[in-house]
Amino acid sequence: MIYTKKYISLAFAALLLSVSSCDKDFELINTNPNAATDLDPVYLLNNAQFASGNQAMHFYEGQIVQQVNTPFTGVVEAGNHNVLNDANTRSLWNGLYEGPVRNTVAIIEKTKADPNQSNIYNMARILKAYNFIVLVDSYGDVPYFEAGKGFVESTYLPKYDDQKAIYDDILKELQEATAALDPAKPTVIGGDIFYNGNIEKWRKLGNSLLLRAAMRFTEVDPTKADQWVDKAVAGPLMVSNDDNAFVRFNSPAYVHPTTSGLTATEKANFFAGEPFVNYLKTYNDPRAPYIVVRYSQRGTDSGGEINTNLADQFGLPYGYSDVTLPTAPGYRGSLDLYSQFRRTTVLNQNSPEFLVTYAQTQLLLAEAVQRGFITGDAKTYYETGIKAHMDQLKGYDATINIPEEVKNAYVQQPGILYDPATALEQINTQYWVASFRSWSEAWSNFRRTELPRLQPINYPGEDASVKGGFIRRLVYPNREVSVNQTNVNDAVSRMGANVLGTRLFWDK
Template identity: 45%
Template sequence: MKKINISLLMIIFSLSIVHTSCDEGFEELNTSDIAINELDPVPILNHAVWRSSPYFFRHTMIYEMAIVQHMVTPFGTSLAGGNYNQENFPIAQYTWENHYENIIRNSVDIISKYKDDTNRSNIYNMARIIRVYGGMVLTDTYGDVPYINAGLGFIERNDAPVYDSQESIYMSILSELEEATASLSSDSRIESGDILYAGDIIQWKRFGYSLMLRAAMRLTKVNPALAQEYVGKAVSGGVMESNDDNAMVRHSSNFTNFLGGELNGSEAANFYMTKPLVDFFQSNDDPRLGVMAVRYVGATSGSGQTEAVATRDSNDQIGLPMGYDNNTIGVRAEADGIGSFYSYTQFDRNTIGKQTAPFFILTYAQTQFLLAEAAVRGWADGEAADYFANGIRGHMEQLEIHDSNLAIEETAINAYIRAHPLEAGSELEQINTQYWVASLFNSQEAFANFRRSGYPALVPNPYPQSSISGDFIRRLTYHTSEYTNNLENINTAINRQGPDKLDTRVWWDQ
């Protein structure tokens, strides 16, 4: 795997900090007077990539991780969200703020400046791919959003961008990925300072085409013909071939993973692996549970969660059930025979949850599972069973990238794959349930694929004071500042898409 000197990240931060802020309003965010045209584009691109790792991870912990039932907290107030199926406006806005302010604005700045610079064509096309990634997360999270004109606040003084329909956004995403990825060339200047692939054009192309595959598969419900067309283009272009091609943000002790910071900081004793996830691992004798999970037996407080009472034995793990709050979880813990919710299973904060763990934007394992589904649908050559097995192996081997203590022995991987072949009649459920597992800690992607595929077959969160009328949260609500700064355009989007509520479905989730 290509190694990137982590000190480069600090250079990125120092060069890019002038370009960031914590602005609440989209108008102010979109009209900053801080010019960056004099800066080299590579650090600007790197800042956009770095902020693809959710900058304030608590929002994904509170919403997406709880919605897809990876990790949950019984606490409410500022931590309410997917755990209670309730609205929490400040938390729902973090993806909006981070992705527009950092990913979209930085990538659009490069695109606008280097569009006609033939000497820097690779950085131009890399920025286009990163812009697409940021735009996908935004539209998948909220639905109709500003995309075509987003990020032009400083460049064109457009402080009230139109909301594009999600359908038109995906048409743009697919065509831009096709053009930008094909245009990357080893004959042009190699941007060796980039933190994803150190300028490796082959790997950038694999990333671009794998992202195209992901985008194409989003359309399986609403436009299968177009989905099939772009699956074919992605496969022909060449997708990821191993974990060496994973698109990931690397972290260090000086440049930490924000989720790791939460799990090792004030929220350390508040978040737990869910019962559905633990039960899935245990019922399938999955070796991943034994390396990722820890339970502090007998702990009755956060301070009681010490190594002296820790167990990592798969058989000892007990996931925290959905549907409880801090007033009711104690009774359930007593019924589960553990006395206190502090003794439910957590992700091990010393390994997979450590502060230096990488964040995976897009992986070989996810790509293999999408190819498996495409093969089942008749959209890709090759055996679906082989792609499925490759995806399982890819994710199990990927864990070691987090920490050497997460390594799973080859014999255990082989045994699991033999015991869990792809079976006729249940292919889509098997494939997308494994995708759910392979997307741990990238819960935004897990949330999107869960809505698209309907798998895993999760039982709806039964919390009694829900803010939704359906079974699951289907989107997050818009940034509240938009009702002040961009009212006409947000109202147009709401009239087209539906109420600005948690259970309104986005276009591709019909």
Template identity: 35%
Template sequence: MKKVITVILIVFFGVSSCDSGFEELNENPNAATELEPGPKFTNAILRTAGDRFENWRGNLIYSSMMIQHMAATGGVWAGDKYFYNAQWSGAWFERGYNDQVKIIEDIVFQLETDPENEYSEEMLAIARIQRVFIYHKLTDLYGDVPYSEAGKGFIDGNFRPVYDPQSEIYADMLNELAEATAVLGTETSQFGAADILFGGDQEKWKRFGNSLMLRLGLRLIKVDPTASQQWVQRAIDGGVMQSNDDIAFVEHTDGPEGINRNGNGQVFSADDDMRLSDTFINALTGDPRLRIYAALPDGDDDRNTSGSNDPAMQMGLPNGLDATTVLGIPGGDNINNFSEPNRNLITKEDAPYFFQTYAEVEFMLAEADIRWGIAGGNPAAHYEAGVRAAMRQMDMYDVGTESVTDMEITDFLTANPFDAANGLEQVNTQYWIVTFLNDIESFANWRRTGFPVLTPVNYPGNESNGQIPRRLRYFEREQTTNPQNYQAAVARQGADQFTTRVWWDVE
């Protein structure tokens, strides 16, 4: 049964008095001076999953289209053709700092400065892990970003934070994960039910923290292979996710507030212009998940009018087409001939939103074994475990009779065994599949590995010289509200363009 999560929005008013000595007379002894960290942490997790605004723009319009999970012919979906739209590109930055960073920094400050020592160190450790998760998505999308001074405007009065170099951000995030996971034990933290990821389960948070360390450690592979291996080894030694029971996800509902709903699901409820890319559909050929991921749109189409998810009928839309050029391909006379994400199964507003999954972890362990042999020395076993977990993960969408069977999983692995000669491509292509709808992560891992191999489009007037972008451009308002620090970041990192690579994404 779905849990109903209610978010209470609190408005804080700053009150000052010029009559010294009257402060105590003006205090209400029955009123709380600060909200307990539990409700704030619930809100922080929901905000981290994101609302419709930022998911539509940063996760779907840009990341999913550039990484060729989805395609479109309409101009709104600018990422399909590498067009720049200031509001779309800056949306995750805008909402990330206003809705995510601000809340988690407030929670961490409250727990660090707890004058009565009423909150446990485990609560602080959990909040620090969540803070790393928030920041790593921001820096992976944009590169150098506000970090050391971010989100502290109402704490120390600094409303124009510096942009920290990504190399320093990564060093600190990994250190934060190492320190935070070392604190956690086997009990339930004081967050309890307010922790809607793991119910305060410290062991699960520890495994999530180490799994996130594994992800960030592998991000360093092109820029510092030695450090990459060291952090990956440390994550493995600390204990990463062990099964689908450890998946970090938000169990959304269909209300009562908008933020309780899956942000991606809200997009699909409002927009039907996107289709699945033929790159994605082709990669799922022979994969039993195709019937769960894809369906033909309901309506007037040439092949079916019932929203069929029959795998034999699915057809992806090539990226880089518009309303005119689509007419030159088979079926292009009717957009409903092309498959869309399955609205009946995976894009509902009460669908789960995944932060990190066990399947992803197994594919990363397979990569660690391919590169260094440090995860047991058996990449094939990790590949198979990842595939099984990814297919079983589909049950979390309430797929009912469409569930992938154990026999289908076995048949798929028989037909697609681990191929040592192409191991990195194989495991990272599976990683790309399992992170569908978590496309900010898909985009980051593709830039890190180059897999799957994607053919870019070169639509007239694109912003990246016909190459898949390497980052998003900053929130445009930063140029006027924080100009000095914005300009310093651009001077250090490179032009604020799609083609500028972030620190860990070297050629």
């Protein structure tokens, strides 16, 4: 049996529930003025998926991992200068809590007692787990067990839960929900924008996400990481790019929120980061022409002439403002001579947003083998992950085709060729590349492994709490601190100061 729903567009679902807002109290976020429990769970799932993609690409985190950069201050300033910017940090919080969290909680509450809706119930549990991985990895202790229950239990100011306890429940939820998915039971067709109701693909997503969550424990509790990695690989994992979980922004009314900004109002202000460009250049990466380019007229809509020659690409160095940039070693003489991201591919306004990918999963498996958690051929996983990301670029432009012989030559060259002595660095540096645009995930993996080996961003006037040159977490939004003060204070007393430099439990 299947549940079939016809949708005119994502816009209809978005009209039912607000996707995001930059300026709401948590009391409002934790309620639902549109009575979500009275809406069809399929509509709620559709909206939760779309909103998850809407919040996946934040330039704040991309600056921290040194893939995107701007020398400017003001509204665009954040990770590039290790400074606090509430406008940027609160957008992720509000966007996830009032969108995916609220809607998945509503689905779970509405369907948990109905055997005929067990599949959408478990899909919602998996999607909820994904979003709370992002929230915990970004902020630390957050409302979890009471989150989104204002309309169910009249809990309008939810308590904050210990981040490790949340992760423990996420692991449990992913394992249980994935195992409970059943192709013999009714599914969802038309409203599931990930997989159109394909239960096997949802199982692969659940296990691949479980692998991601398990690997967060490698530095703080390797035994636990090992145990949960074993559970993840016992089930089906993603086996090709066809299994990728992504949201496609393919409507004139719903263009990608970040890429549309980077190609419009901010088209002259953002650049590719120097370490990222240098890495692509060092190994003559065949992905580079589709990612970094130079425009002759970067401030215009067309960009003018496009230069894809890799030798002519230069990333913008970190630790400088537009005033001090001329003092940077190797300064090019003008911002026009620094590389930006290609507008017709990775910054295409109708481009997809990838949440969990086959490439990432293969690279995590390579690391799991290298650490001795599982058996297998780490080299094969590693090379497969690299090639998978090269093929994934077709999602941005279907004409992109990196020939197999070019892929093979890339993975066989010195420095890229798998070397057990430097394997962890190789794997996680490629994970950094494969997570381009998925900057929340790139940042989390960087904090976990301290790889790739990036130079600290030591900017004059940076936040005093930032030690070692890198932001470790985002701070709670100012309004949340004001409205939910008692629960915020409890979290701070347990976790540590509400500052950019406080480390998460797995960030050791």
